[in-house]
Amino acid sequence: MPAIAGLAPEILDKYQPVIGLEVHVQLLTRSKAFCGCKNEYGGEPNTHVCPVCLGLPGALPVLNRQAVEFAVLAAKAIGCEIRETSVFSRKNYFYPDSPKGYQISQFDKPIAEHGCIVVKDADGNDKKIGVTRLHMEEDAGKSLHDGFADSATRTYIDLNRCGTPLVEIVSEPDLRTPDEAFEYLTRLKEILLYTGVSDCNMEEGSLRCDANVSVMLKGADKFGTKAEVKNVNSFRYIRAALEYEIERQIGVIEDGGRVVQESRLWNNAEGRTFSMRSKEQAHDYRYFPEPDLPALVVGAEWQKQILSAMPELPEARRARMIAEYGLSAQDAATLTAERPFADRFETAANAAKSPKRVAAILLSEITMRLRAAEIEFEESPVTLDGVVLAADLAEAGEISSKQLKQLLDTCFAEGRDFAFVYERDKPQQISDSSAIEKMIDEVIAANPAQVAQFKGGKRTVAAFFVGQVMKLSKGQANPALLNELVVKKLDAN
Ligand SMILES: [Zn+2]
Numbered sequence: 001m002p003a004i005a006g007l008a009p010e011i012l013d014k015y016q017p018v019i020g021l022e023v024h025v026q027l028l029t030r031s032k033a034f035c036g037c038k039n040e041y042g043g044e045p046n047t048h049v050c051p052v053c054l055g056l057p058g059a060l061p062v063l064n065r066q067a068v069e070f071a072v073l074a075a076k077a078i079g080c081e082i083r084e085t086s087v088f089s090r091k092n093y094f095y096p097d098s099p100k101g102y103q104i105s106q107f108d109k110p111i112a113e114h115g116c117i118v119v120k121d122a123d124g125n126d127k128k129i130g131v132t133r134l135h136m137e138e139d140a141g142k143s144l145h146d147g148f149a150d151s152a153t154r155t156y157i158d159l160n161r162c163g164t165p166l167v168e169i170v171s172e173p174d175l176r177t178p179d180e181a182f183e184y185l186t187r188l189k190e191i192l193l194y195t196g197v198s199d200c201n202m203e204e205g206s207l208r209c210d211a212n213v214s215v216m217l218k219g220a221d222k223f224g225t226k227a228e229v230k231n232v233n234s235f236r237y238i239r240a241a242l243e244y245e246i247e248r249q250i251g252v253i254e255d256g257g258r259v260v261q262e263s264r265l266w267n268n269a270e271g272r273t274f275s276m277r278s279k280e281q282a283h284d285y286r287y288f289p290e291p292d293l294p295a296l297v298v299g300a301e302w303q304k305q306i307l308s309a310m311p312e313l314p315e316a317r318r319a320r321m322i323a324e325y326g327l328s329a330q331d332a333a334t335l336t337a338e339r340p341f342a343d344r345f346e347t348a349a350n351a352a353k354s355p356k357r358v359a360a361i362l363l364s365e366i367t368m369r370l371r372a373a374e375i376e377f378e379e380s381p382v383t384l385d386g387v388v389l390a391a392d393l394a395e396a397g398e399i400s401s402k403q404l405k406q407l408l409d410t411c412f413a414e415g416r417d418f419a420f421v422y423e424r425d426k427p428q429q430i431s432d433s434s435a436i437e438k439m440i441d442e443v444i445a446a447n448p449a450q451v452a453q454f455k456g457g458k459r460t461v462a463a464f465f466v467g468q469v470m471k472l473s474k475g476q477a478n479p480a481l482l483n484e485l486v487v488k489k490l491d492a493n
Pocket of ligand 1: 032035036037048049050051052053054163
């Protein structure tokens, strides 16, 4: 972060930042919010348009049922209460990429309110961040400033995006640090992806975030004047923009100035925010109920039907997987971060002899090798099926942990899956009892002190003998058989 004002830590420490986030999420419906046009990213400019989304006189909007269902699903997933009768309103403002001159949105009666998202605070404790509301609205088109014949002197308009269904999710000003804001967005995106209502693709603008931030002296009972940082296209940049903005505002106040209520744009190349325009207040938009749409009624029966599509959500899934697979919280977070992967993992693990062992091999041996090779699991030579096979062989004692490591090394070195390498290089395993017994006798004879310890009641010393014999066999003794025989021999000795 550029230390803009070069403020000393003890100055920064006098202030408490206060952050609230507004997140716009495009819904993955087949058609647009109020017309039958295709809801799809890209396409030849102005090919997914009709009189309704072009705002031509006389065209009437018809609400998309799937958009309502997705909004309800998203709202319930973040703990909101659904308002049975919500109202669409016109939000009046002129923008070249919004031909109607207003946006259909929801104002005083949004479809959902009073939700919450749990984040970890700086001490690692759970902290509930309130969600004020989730409301439905439509997206605008796009102004294109380059790439066309007369781009130097003209702006081009593409209205394909016009009328795309959105939900806007507004948080309470409960966030206190840029890290908490980052965590809130991460959790929110994860939940939305689990519900499948959006692809949350930030590069394509399916998820966009504005941040309201102010600072006040610690212990003050009134928030400072807030500035809004608009349309930052990654969570990391939002964190950076907030860090910058907090320091900028403290600098203004320390210099005896006043923070102005305004919208600011983040410039990532320069690592700073710029004033864009003074911030509108709600009354600037002259909201009034949309006369072309009836009130939206989502009754108990419809809600029940929508909620039957609610998947197990990330937090619940983590808790269950920690219990079921003996995972750490960190490992559970890794496995559940993306639902398709979590689904594939669980399907594979449940087909294995020991799901726990599948998780353990995946999170240690595989992860370690992926890191070393600097690749993602999607590019791993060892597939989930390969991990399951390895886990089953290890579980049955048919390969030792040393052999497992060697086989995996070969897989990664050659870029081949486990089944192929195992069939080809199947480790020589000594499963002949008499051969193993002979080696055990040898080790027992060489370690009288440890034998005495075992006889004295310290049965854990058996592990020492197992280790020694394994070494003697160059890692080839059948581990299950070896364990059994060592104890038998020691007891009989
Ligand atoms: Zn249309």
